[in-house]
Amino acid sequence: MATPYIGVPIQRREDLRFLTGAGNYTDDLTLPHQTYAVFVRSPHAHARIRSVRTEAAARCAGVVGIFTGEDVAAAKINGLPCGWLIHGTDGQPMKEPPHPILAQGKVRHVGDPVAVVIAETLAQARDAAERVAVDYDVLPAVVDSVQALKTGAPLVHDDVAANRCYTWSIGDKAATDAVFTHAAHVTTLEFQNNRLIPNPIEPRAVNASYSRADDHYTLYVSNQNPHVERLLMGAFVLGLPEHKVRVVAPDVGGGFGSKIYLYAEDVVLTWASKKVNRPIKWTAERSESFLTDAHGRDHHTRAQLALDRDGRFLALRVDTKANMGAYLSTFASAVPTILYATLLAGQYATPLIHCEVTAVFTNTAPVDAYRGAGRPEATYVVERIVEAAAREMKIDPAALRRRNFIRSFPYQTPVALLYDTGDYDATLDRAIEMADVAGFPARRAEAARRGKLRGLGYSCYIEACGIAPSSVAGSLGARAGLFEAGEVRVHPTGKVTVFTGSHAHGQGHETTFAQVVADRLGIPMDDVEIVHGDTSKVLFGMGTYGSRSLAVGGTAIVKALDKVIAKGRKIAAHLLEAAEADIEFTDGQFRVAGTDRSKAFAEIALTAYVPHNFPHDKLEPGLNENAFYDPSNFTFPAGTYICEVEVDPDTGIVRVERFVAVDDFGNIINPMIVEGQVHGGLVQGLGQAMNECGIYDSGSGQLTTGTFLDYCMPRADDMPSFQVDTRSTPCTHNPLGVKGCGEAGAIGSPPALMNALTDALGVADFAMPATPQRVWATLQAAQRKQAA
Amino acid sequence: MYAFRYQTASSAADAASRLAAHEDAKLLAGGQTMIASMKLRLASPSDLIDLAGAADLHGITVDAKGVTLGAMSRHAEVARSADVQKAIPVLAKLAGGIGDRMVRNMGTMGGSVANNDPAADYPAAVLGLNATVNTTTCSIAADDFFLGMYETALQPGEIITSISFPIAKRAAYMKFKNPASRYAMVGVLVAQLADGSVRVAVTGAGPVVFRVAAMEKALEASFTPAAVASIKVPAEGLNSDIHAQADYRAHLITVMAKRAVEAALA
Structure with missing residues (x-):
C-alpha cells in the first residue's frame, strides 16, 4: 500500500516559509527603477471637487508624475465594473453609477482617491502628496441604509433616485403573506447586521510595470483571483x-x-x-485599509416567522436594506441577493419564503463579500428568529429545530437552491453531546451563585459553497463563469507540477492539493508541487472565495489527473504489450490485470518524454493534461454550533465559556487544516458578535472606527478553547465528495453567541456586537423596567 | 514620518542642554507614543533626543522608605524587579500590565508620566501611591503634577529624572481595559499608605487621573470592599466614547474600586 494521504493531518508545507520570514509578498518585491505612489484621498464623506491643484506638488523633489481624475477622464479610462447584474422586481437593471478610478466631480466617501503622486521614494511621494491642493465644496452625507432611502436624504449619485440601487425579491409574496394572516404564532425580529472591516494582516499592495520592449504590463497585486483581476482590468477598464x-x-x-x-x-x-515608464509600487497603510478595503455585512433587516401551534414553520418573510457603500464593488450586488436570500431556508422545510432586498448607496466605503458573504447574514436571520420563536412558544430550541429539519434529499427549497445531501440530526446530536447540554442547568445555577448570568444558544447553519455552477450564476446575473481550471504537468522523472486557478492566501492549498494529487497518482507528496497565482503560468482561474477551492479547483485537478492516468494506461498498454482495457492503475503502478507485470508511474512518465518505439499514430509524446470543471450544483456544508456564555452583570463582560462546532464538510482531505479553518472562521464570527463594528459618524460621515484603537479586532484572550468535530455526508456531485470549510465558522457562530447571550440576559433581542457597555446598558434598562 | 535629527544624550543635564538648543526638539523616552505619532505625521520634531544612554536616568533603588525608579525604567524592568515586587507589589504588577510585551520592553515610566495620556496606567500609581516626581529642577508632589489631559506641571525644558514611591501598607490596581485598544478604560488604584491614609486614584475615566475623596474617606473608616460598593461617582466630566459612555465609566469606577480593595486585602 502506498502512503495514505487522504484524511491525514499532514503539516502545512507552506508554513516553513511563512513562519520563517521567507514568504514573498507583493511589498517584498522591488523592481529596478522602482517608484512609489501615494494617493491623495478625500477627507470628506461627500463633497464636490471645485479644483485640484498639483503645481506645488509637481515641484517637489523626486516627483515622477501626478495624475488626477481629469487625466483619467481625458485618457477615457472606464470606471470599475460590477461583475453581477441584478434585475429588480420592476424588471429594471440595477443602477450602476460610474465608479471612476480617480474621483471626477465628486467624492463620495472618506478615502475616495482624488489624485496619485508618484515619486522616486515613498517619503518624497508622501511629501508631494501633502502639497496637492484640493478645494472641496462639502455636501451633507448619509451613511445609513435606512436613512439614505428617506425623502430628502443626500443623493450619493445625483442621478440615482432615493439612493436605491435596486429592489429585488425572491419567493412567492402573495402565498407567503397569506399564511401570516392565520398563523397560530408569528415571531418578529428587527435588527442590524453590523458592518465589518476585514483587516487581513497584509494590507493591499500593488507593484505595476510596463515594458516598452514588448508592450507588456505586469501587475503584482495582493489579490485572491489574478485571472479575474486581469480580465476585469484589461477588458472592462483599460481596454x-x-x-x-x-x-x-x-x-x-x-x-x-x-x-x-x-x-x-x-x-x-x-x-x-x-505613462511614467517606470514600475510603481503602492502598499496600503493600515489607515487606508480601514477606509478603502471593501467592508462586509451592514444589513438592516426585519423578519417574521409564521408557525403553527405545534411549532412547524409555515412561512418566513424578510425585508432587508443592504448598504452598498458609495459605489458597487466587484461582487457587491450579488451578496445581499444570490448569496443571502437563497439561504433563508436554512436547515428547515419552511414551505414558503419571501425576501425583498433593497440595495442602497451611502457615503461609506463600498461593501462587498466578506468571509461568508450573505450567508452569515441569512443564517443570522434564520437562527435568531427560530431561537426567538422557540422561547416565545416555550418549546425547547433544539426540539423546535428538529421538528422542522429537512430529512429527505435532494430537497428543493422555496428560494432556488437544491440541497443534495445532509444529516442535520447527526450534527445536532453530536453537538448536544459534546456541549453537555444536559449539564447546563446545573452550570447556570452554579454561575448564578457566583452572581453571574449564564446562557446557552444554538445555531444550525447551512451554506451554499463551491461557488458556483456557471449556468446558475449566469441565470442569476453573473457576468462571468464560475468554473475552475487545473493543469497537471508530469515531468520526465515522474515528478509533478500542478497548476491551479485557485489561489491560496492562508488556506493551505499547497498541502491539501498535493495530498489529493499524491493520493490519486500513488506517488510521494514530495514529488508534487502546487503552483498558483500567476496568469503567465496558470492556464486560467476564477480564484478563491465562497469555500470553492477544493470542491471546484480540486475537482478540476482531479479531472486533469484522470486524463493523465488515462494516457498513462495507453502508454503502459504499449510498454506491457497488453490491451488498454486490461491495464489497472493502483498505488502508482500500471498493472496488467491479474498478472504481476507492471510499470511504475515514473517509468511511464519517462517513456512519455523518451518516446522511442512510441506508436506515434496512436499516442502523442508528453504527459501534460489540463481540465476545466464547472460544478453541477453548489455544495451544502452544514452543522450545529452551541455556545455557552457567562455574563458579569457588574461589568457587562461576556465570556464564551464553551463553544462546540460540529460540521458536515463532506469528505475531509486534511483534518488539521480543516480544523484550522473552522477555528479562524469561528474567531471571525465571534468577533462580529462580540467585538467588531464599523461605525461611521452619522453627521460627518467620518469613519469613527478607523484604527485598531477603536475598531475592536478579536484577540486570543477573547476566545474560548473551541471543541470541534465533524459528521460527514459526502457531496454527491463532485468526485472528492467535498463541500468546503472556509466560511462555516464565520457563518454559523454569530447567532449561536447572540442566542446564548439573549438567553443569559433574558431579553428578546440584542444588537451585535455584545460589547461590555452595550451588555451593561441592556441590564440597566432591564433593571429600570423591573423597578418601574 | 518627516525627517528629523537623531541625537543621544549622555545624562539628564546633557539632554536638558540639547533640548534648550532647538525649539522643536523632543525627548525620546522609549518612543511608544512619540514614534507612532511621528509615523502618522502628527508630530514633526526637528530633533529627537534619545534618553536611552543617559545613565543617571536609569536604575531602580529600593530602601526601607520606598522605591525610586529612574525615569528611563522600562515597564518590563519594573515588572520583573524582585525588589519592586517585594517592596511595592502593585507597582510591579501595574507595570507588567501596560500595553503588550513589545511596549513594555521599550516604554518607560518617565515617558508615560510626562506624556500624561488620560488612559495611561502609571499616573494612577504616581497619584495613588502619593509619589514624588523628581525633575532636573525640583521635586513635585503627585497631587500637584497632573494638571489636565496631556498636561503636567513640567516646565519647558524640565525633564523627569526619577519618581519616588513610598511603601504602602497595601494596595492594588484594577484595570478595565478598552476592548479595542486595551488601554485603561477605567483603572483604579487603591492604596492604604503607611500612615493609614487611603488614596483612590482613577485613570482612563476622565481627562486626567483623579482621586475619589468619598471613597478614600469611607475606606479610611473601614478598609473593606463593602465600604466603596455603594459609593457612586458622578458621571459629569468623565470621558464618553463609543466604547464607554460617561455613566458606564462612572459605574465601572465603583466596580473596579471594590475589586481593588478585595485584591489589596487578598
Missing part, C-alpha cells in the same frame, strides 16, 4: 488584451474576500506605469 497583461498574486497574507475585487489603485498604477 488591454489578456496577452499583453500578466497579473501575479504572490504570497498573500489573508484576504477574507476583501482581495477578490478589482480596486482603483490596481488600475491607476497599471495605467500610470506606462
Whole structure:
C-alpha cells in the first residue's frame, strides 16, 4: 500500500516559509527603477471637487508624475465594473453609477482617491502628496441604509433616485403573506447586521510595470483571483488584451474576500506605469485599509416567522436594506441577493419564503463579500428568529429545530437552491453531546451563585459553497463563469507540477492539493508541487472565495489527473504489450490485470518524454493534461454550533465559556487544516458578535472606527478553547465528495453567541456586537423596567 | 514620518542642554507614543533626543522608605524587579500590565508620566501611591503634577529624572481595559499608605487621573470592599466614547474600586 494521504493531518508545507520570514509578498518585491505612489484621498464623506491643484506638488523633489481624475477622464479610462447584474422586481437593471478610478466631480466617501503622486521614494511621494491642493465644496452625507432611502436624504449619485440601487425579491409574496394572516404564532425580529472591516494582516499592495520592449504590463497585486483581476482590468477598464497583461498574486497574507475585487489603485498604477515608464509600487497603510478595503455585512433587516401551534414553520418573510457603500464593488450586488436570500431556508422545510432586498448607496466605503458573504447574514436571520420563536412558544430550541429539519434529499427549497445531501440530526446530536447540554442547568445555577448570568444558544447553519455552477450564476446575473481550471504537468522523472486557478492566501492549498494529487497518482507528496497565482503560468482561474477551492479547483485537478492516468494506461498498454482495457492503475503502478507485470508511474512518465518505439499514430509524446470543471450544483456544508456564555452583570463582560462546532464538510482531505479553518472562521464570527463594528459618524460621515484603537479586532484572550468535530455526508456531485470549510465558522457562530447571550440576559433581542457597555446598558434598562 | 535629527544624550543635564538648543526638539523616552505619532505625521520634531544612554536616568533603588525608579525604567524592568515586587507589589504588577510585551520592553515610566495620556496606567500609581516626581529642577508632589489631559506641571525644558514611591501598607490596581485598544478604560488604584491614609486614584475615566475623596474617606473608616460598593461617582466630566459612555465609566469606577480593595486585602 502506498502512503495514505487522504484524511491525514499532514503539516502545512507552506508554513516553513511563512513562519520563517521567507514568504514573498507583493511589498517584498522591488523592481529596478522602482517608484512609489501615494494617493491623495478625500477627507470628506461627500463633497464636490471645485479644483485640484498639483503645481506645488509637481515641484517637489523626486516627483515622477501626478495624475488626477481629469487625466483619467481625458485618457477615457472606464470606471470599475460590477461583475453581477441584478434585475429588480420592476424588471429594471440595477443602477450602476460610474465608479471612476480617480474621483471626477465628486467624492463620495472618506478615502475616495482624488489624485496619485508618484515619486522616486515613498517619503518624497508622501511629501508631494501633502502639497496637492484640493478645494472641496462639502455636501451633507448619509451613511445609513435606512436613512439614505428617506425623502430628502443626500443623493450619493445625483442621478440615482432615493439612493436605491435596486429592489429585488425572491419567493412567492402573495402565498407567503397569506399564511401570516392565520398563523397560530408569528415571531418578529428587527435588527442590524453590523458592518465589518476585514483587516487581513497584509494590507493591499500593488507593484505595476510596463515594458516598452514588448508592450507588456505586469501587475503584482495582493489579490485572491489574478485571472479575474486581469480580465476585469484589461477588458472592462483599460481596454488591454489578456496577452499583453500578466497579473501575479504572490504570497498573500489573508484576504477574507476583501482581495477578490478589482480596486482603483490596481488600475491607476497599471495605467500610470506606462505613462511614467517606470514600475510603481503602492502598499496600503493600515489607515487606508480601514477606509478603502471593501467592508462586509451592514444589513438592516426585519423578519417574521409564521408557525403553527405545534411549532412547524409555515412561512418566513424578510425585508432587508443592504448598504452598498458609495459605489458597487466587484461582487457587491450579488451578496445581499444570490448569496443571502437563497439561504433563508436554512436547515428547515419552511414551505414558503419571501425576501425583498433593497440595495442602497451611502457615503461609506463600498461593501462587498466578506468571509461568508450573505450567508452569515441569512443564517443570522434564520437562527435568531427560530431561537426567538422557540422561547416565545416555550418549546425547547433544539426540539423546535428538529421538528422542522429537512430529512429527505435532494430537497428543493422555496428560494432556488437544491440541497443534495445532509444529516442535520447527526450534527445536532453530536453537538448536544459534546456541549453537555444536559449539564447546563446545573452550570447556570452554579454561575448564578457566583452572581453571574449564564446562557446557552444554538445555531444550525447551512451554506451554499463551491461557488458556483456557471449556468446558475449566469441565470442569476453573473457576468462571468464560475468554473475552475487545473493543469497537471508530469515531468520526465515522474515528478509533478500542478497548476491551479485557485489561489491560496492562508488556506493551505499547497498541502491539501498535493495530498489529493499524491493520493490519486500513488506517488510521494514530495514529488508534487502546487503552483498558483500567476496568469503567465496558470492556464486560467476564477480564484478563491465562497469555500470553492477544493470542491471546484480540486475537482478540476482531479479531472486533469484522470486524463493523465488515462494516457498513462495507453502508454503502459504499449510498454506491457497488453490491451488498454486490461491495464489497472493502483498505488502508482500500471498493472496488467491479474498478472504481476507492471510499470511504475515514473517509468511511464519517462517513456512519455523518451518516446522511442512510441506508436506515434496512436499516442502523442508528453504527459501534460489540463481540465476545466464547472460544478453541477453548489455544495451544502452544514452543522450545529452551541455556545455557552457567562455574563458579569457588574461589568457587562461576556465570556464564551464553551463553544462546540460540529460540521458536515463532506469528505475531509486534511483534518488539521480543516480544523484550522473552522477555528479562524469561528474567531471571525465571534468577533462580529462580540467585538467588531464599523461605525461611521452619522453627521460627518467620518469613519469613527478607523484604527485598531477603536475598531475592536478579536484577540486570543477573547476566545474560548473551541471543541470541534465533524459528521460527514459526502457531496454527491463532485468526485472528492467535498463541500468546503472556509466560511462555516464565520457563518454559523454569530447567532449561536447572540442566542446564548439573549438567553443569559433574558431579553428578546440584542444588537451585535455584545460589547461590555452595550451588555451593561441592556441590564440597566432591564433593571429600570423591573423597578418601574 | 518627516525627517528629523537623531541625537543621544549622555545624562539628564546633557539632554536638558540639547533640548534648550532647538525649539522643536523632543525627548525620546522609549518612543511608544512619540514614534507612532511621528509615523502618522502628527508630530514633526526637528530633533529627537534619545534618553536611552543617559545613565543617571536609569536604575531602580529600593530602601526601607520606598522605591525610586529612574525615569528611563522600562515597564518590563519594573515588572520583573524582585525588589519592586517585594517592596511595592502593585507597582510591579501595574507595570507588567501596560500595553503588550513589545511596549513594555521599550516604554518607560518617565515617558508615560510626562506624556500624561488620560488612559495611561502609571499616573494612577504616581497619584495613588502619593509619589514624588523628581525633575532636573525640583521635586513635585503627585497631587500637584497632573494638571489636565496631556498636561503636567513640567516646565519647558524640565525633564523627569526619577519618581519616588513610598511603601504602602497595601494596595492594588484594577484595570478595565478598552476592548479595542486595551488601554485603561477605567483603572483604579487603591492604596492604604503607611500612615493609614487611603488614596483612590482613577485613570482612563476622565481627562486626567483623579482621586475619589468619598471613597478614600469611607475606606479610611473601614478598609473593606463593602465600604466603596455603594459609593457612586458622578458621571459629569468623565470621558464618553463609543466604547464607554460617561455613566458606564462612572459605574465601572465603583466596580473596579471594590475589586481593588478585595485584591489589596487578598
